[in-house]
Amino acid sequence: xxxxxxxxxxxxxxxxxxxxxxxxxxxxxxxxxxxxxxxxxxxxxxxxxxxxxxxxxxxxxxxxxxxxxxxxxxxxxxxxxxxxxxxxxxxxxxxxxxxxxxxxxxxxxxxxxxxxxxxxxxxxxxxxxxxxxxxxxxxxxxxxxxxxxxxxxxxxxxxxxxxxxxxxxxxxxxxxxxxxxxxxxxxxxxxxxxxxxxxxxxxxxxxxxxxxxxxxxxxxxxxxxxxxxxxxxxxxxxxxxxxxxxxxxxxxxxxxxxxxxxxxxxxxxxxxxxxxxxxxxxxxxxxxxxxxxxxxxxxx
Amino acid sequence: xxxxxxxxxxxxxxxxxxxxxxxxxxxxxxxxxxxxxxxxxxxxxxxxxxxxxxxxxxxxxxxxxxxxxxxxxxxxxxxxxxxxxxxxxxxxxxxxxxxxxxxxxxxxxxxxxxxxxxxxxxxxxxxxxxxxxxxxxxxxxxxxxxxxxxxxxxxxxxxxxxxxxxxxxxxxxxxxxxxxxxxxxxxxxxxxxxxxxxxxxxxxxxxxxxxxxxxxxxxxxxxxxxxxxxxxxxxxxxxxxxxxxxxxxxxxxxxxxxxxxxxxxxxxxxxxxxxxxxxxxxxxxxxxxxxxxxxxxxxx
Numbered sequence: 001x002x003x004x005x006x007x008x009x010x011x012x013x014x015x016x017x018x019x020x021x022x023x024x025x026x027x028x029x030x031x032x033x034x035x036x037x038x039x040x041x042x043x044x045x046x047x048x049x050x051x052x053x054x055x056x057x058x059x060x061x062x063x064x065x066x067x068x069x070x071x072x073x074x075x076x077x078x079x080x081x082x083x084x085x086x087x088x089x090x091x092x093x094x095x096x097x098x099x100x101x102x103x104x105x106x107x108x109x110x111x112x113x114x115x116x117x118x119x120x121x122x123x124x125x126x127x128x129x130x131x132x133x134x135x136x137x138x139x140x141x142x143x144x145x146x147x148x149x150x151x152x153x154x155x156x157x158x159x160x161x162x163x164x165x166x167x168x169x170x171x172x173x174x175x176x177x178x179x180x181x182x183x184x185x186x187x188x189x190x191x192x193x194x195x196x197x198x199x200x201x202x203x204x205x206x207x208x209x210x211x212x213x214x215x216x217x218x219x220x221x222x223x224x225x226x227x228x229x230x231x232x233x234x235x236x237x238x239x240x241x242x243x244x245x246x247x248x249x250x251x252x253x254x255x256x257x258x259x260x261x262x263x264x265x266x267x268x269x270x271x272x273x274x275x276x277x278x279x280x281x282x283x284x285x286x287x288x289x290x291x292x293x294x295x296x297x298x299x300x
Numbered sequence: 301x302x303x304x305x306x307x308x309x310x311x312x313x314x315x316x317x318x319x320x321x322x323x324x325x326x327x328x329x330x331x332x333x334x335x336x337x338x339x340x341x342x343x344x345x346x347x348x349x350x351x352x353x354x355x356x357x358x359x360x361x362x363x364x365x366x367x368x369x370x371x372x373x374x375x376x377x378x379x380x381x382x383x384x385x386x387x388x389x390x391x392x393x394x395x396x397x398x399x400x401x402x403x404x405x406x407x408x409x410x411x412x413x414x415x416x417x418x419x420x421x422x423x424x425x426x427x428x429x430x431x432x433x434x435x436x437x438x439x440x441x442x443x444x445x446x447x448x449x450x451x452x453x454x455x456x457x458x459x460x461x462x463x464x465x466x467x468x469x470x471x472x473x474x475x476x477x478x479x480x481x482x483x484x485x486x487x488x489x490x491x492x493x494x495x496x497x498x499x500x501x502x503x504x505x506x507x508x509x510x511x512x513x514x515x516x517x518x519x520x521x522x523x524x525x526x527x528x529x530x531x532x533x534x535x536x537x538x539x540x541x542x543x544x545x546x547x548x549x550x551x552x553x554x555x556x557x558x559x560x561x562x563x564x565x566x567x568x569x570x571x572x573x574x575x576x577x578x579x580x581x582x583x584x585x586x587x588x589x590x591x592x593x594x595x596x597x598x599x600x
Contacts, residue, residue, distance in 0.1 A: 126350055
């Protein structure tokens with residue numbers, strides 16, 4: 001048995017079992033961000049993501065400007081998934097000693113441009129030596145307690161929505177995506193949203209995360225999935241991941257057209273939440289329900 | 301020109317020049333932790349440190365239990381340097397797919413044992429694939445606004461103190477050190493401390509950090525440096541680094557024996573703060589002042 005065979009999610013479960021009960025934190029491992037108590041009706045949100053050369057990107061194919069942008073963007077997307085406002089970021093970077101200083105400059109230029117767009121301040125950094133370029137970005141944000149949206153609030157009868165379109169992110173969106181921070185705030189401000197996650201692992205995998213956390217089932221209407229014109233197939237839209245769109249559930253009364261109008265971007269109703277015993281399904285071409293595999297991106 | 305020739309501190313300077321002025325954060329890049337505003341008379345402290353296999357440790361020589369302990373410990377030491385109380389940690393880890401799950405368990409067991417000792421909760425994690433074991437730990441803490449101690453408060457005439465003994469950390473202390481969190485709190489609670497840093501790069505390098513940040517000079521009395529019995533020489537005690545002891549300055553009235561009694565560990569007065577134009581010096585065997593090189597550990 002090795003980490004590849006057990007997989008990332010099993011690894012997380014192993015670690016969770018080692019942890020004592022949380023005394024201070026509101027939400028620990030298992031959502032998009034950790035949620036920490038604060039004063040004045042707000043929570044602090046914290047999330048970290050690591051990108052590694054030749055695992056997450058190849059320098060022959062992408063510039064460090066884009067890697068810097070993505071390194072921050074994936075964590076901004078995690079803050080968005082909980083309807084938070086990103087405030088600060090901290091970077092740990094490693095690079096080969098023979099790298100030109102411009103390499104570090106490019107990384108930070110890409111990161112800082114996105115940081116400026118979202119009003120995020122870079123407040124700390126650690127620089128190390130390594131054979132390959134590695135970065136880990138931590139983002140700290142905040143959210144009003146009444147506006148926090150988690151993965152675990154989906155209710156039977158909820159409709160399932162997704163912003164934008166899915167699949168084909170390998171053709172560019174994986175580096176150029178816009179974290180849906182503003183859209184998530186508009187959702188929290190104007191609608192009753194029961195649960196939310198950002199699509200990083202893939203629609204199917206991330207829907208399973210919502211279902212697991214909420215103790216519910218779900219059915220996706222296969223023909224309603226908004227497939228990106230860059231996607232090779234609907235399978236790609238379901239499982240390729242790195243879309244960094246919002247996947248959320250809301251009561252029946254919430255209408256697709258109202259969401260689209262308010263967010264000023266396409267929002268599509270793609271399914272509904274069912275009871276746990278019905279499992280997580282997708283309707284096929286004949287509109288029959290079949291099991292939806294957890295076929296999203298896996299890290300091992 | 302490459303990163304090795306420009307070095308870590310020059311890299312940090314390059315990045316700092318790219319940053320807009322801070323609007324929200326109290327302290328950004330350039331101290332042991334970032335300091336963020338909060339309510340109720342407290343600041344939030346955040347710090348990250350990355351450890352990389354074959355750069356910071358070799359798995360043939362040290363177990364991942366110790367790496368996990370150290371990965372958290374170095375950041376706890378940064379929180380201590382600002383007299384803070386560590387509260388939460390988040391981990392990003394990468395390891396080879398062929399690694400046994402026990403590898404991850406060992407890392408987390410080592411980390412969680414130290415976390416428990418210091419009342420720190422693990423609240424988030426990210427697991428990735430890489431050729432070598434990599435970890436980056438972010439610690440979030442807090443400090444009462446009136447108790448925050450920074451690098452930049454040293455005043456001409458201050459005495460310079462250090463806890464414990466220095467050098468020889470390569471023989472074990474680099475993995476087994478105790479972050480001086482309790483000692484730093486005792487200092488902040490009971491004495492007027494003007495500036496503080498933890499010794500990670502080495503006494504000489506870290507003293508230069510205090511002098512630079514405070515706009516002062518310093519003289520170290522060479523014969524007063526508490527050299528560890530594991531150190532090969534006084535040069536080792538001055539520059540090897542990874543001691544994770546506290547280096548701090550306080551007004552003349554603060555006595556070595558009172559500090560030692562209150563902290564219940566050896567505290568030694570090793571020098572005094574002088575004016576900036578006097579530079580950073582050390583007295584040699586003949587009690588003559590010579591320049592103290594920035595000869596601490598460098599990451600490149």
